[in-house]
Amino acid sequence: MFVLLAQQSAGPSGINGFLPFGRGSLMLDVVFLAMFVIVPLLAFSLWQVKYKRNYQLHKALQLTMAIVLLVAVLLFEVDIRVNGWVHRAEPSPYFDDANKWGCLAGRALIVHLSFAVPSLVLWIVVVVQALRKFSRPPSPGPHSQWHARWATLAAAGMFMTAVTGWIFYWLAFVATK
Numbered sequence: 001m002f003v004l005l006a007q008q009s010a011g012p013s014g015i016n017g018f019l020p021f022g023r024g025s026l027m028l029d030v031v032f033l034a035m036f037v038i039v040p041l042l043a044f045s046l047w048q049v050k051y052k053r054n055y056q057l058h059k060a061l062q063l064t065m066a067i068v069l070l071v072a073v074l075l076f077e078v079d080i081r082v083n084g085w086v087h088r089a090e091p092s093p094y095f096d097d098a099n100k101w102g103c104l105a106g107r108a109l110i111v112h113l114s115f116a117v118p119s120l121v122l123w124i125v126v127v128v129q130a131l132r133k134f135s136r137p138p139s140p141g142p143h144s145q146w147h148a149r150w151a152t153l154a155a156a157g158m159f160m161t162a163v164t165g166w167i168f169y170w171l172a173f174v175a176t177k
């Protein structure tokens, strides 16, 4: 994600994505689509723990999501670092190469990154602490209060990351002049 900010320009390269309505790269499209799976799965996992007290399923779902997200983010970073994204945004009326961070798409990316970066860090901390401090199999205990507070924030952050990411994708890679 930092790479997105650092990346000033790049040649038109990289593997094109598969979404017919967008100009995203393969990994941009994978992450865009993955968030449509992660968000409902996250809601289901929270519902399972809160109302069904199914701690084991909650743990399994959260660990699966953490691994999928981590792999997707790593591959995404490599894609962006190697191939860039600016050339894909150029046909958009909301992107201006001469005013990258002042145009609407650039501002949307800044908003997106200000959710994505802290959420990713918090997400990792919440998972690591849960693995260290809950019993096995997982059940409520002394770590519950800390977990409920920070995990709720992490979940809200991930939801906002998805929504702001979708908005940026549309502004930069779907909209056409």
Ligand code: HEM
Residues within 6 Å of the ligand: 046, 049, 050, 055, 058, 059, 062, 063, 123, 124, 126, 127, 130, 131, 134, 138, 139, 140, 141, 144, 145, 147, 148, 151, 152, 154, 155
């Ligand atoms: C980023 C990943 C995670 C998120 C966002 C998350 C989210 C949450 C939330 C919001 C609650 C509170 C539900 C309520 O209001 O009652 C909760 C409860 C719980 N979570 Fe997680 N969780 C995550 C990872 C994990 C992991 C990896 C484990 C197990 C190792 C775990 C075990 C539990 C347990 C045992 C509870 C019940 C606590 C209690 O009610 O006293 N969670 N989780």
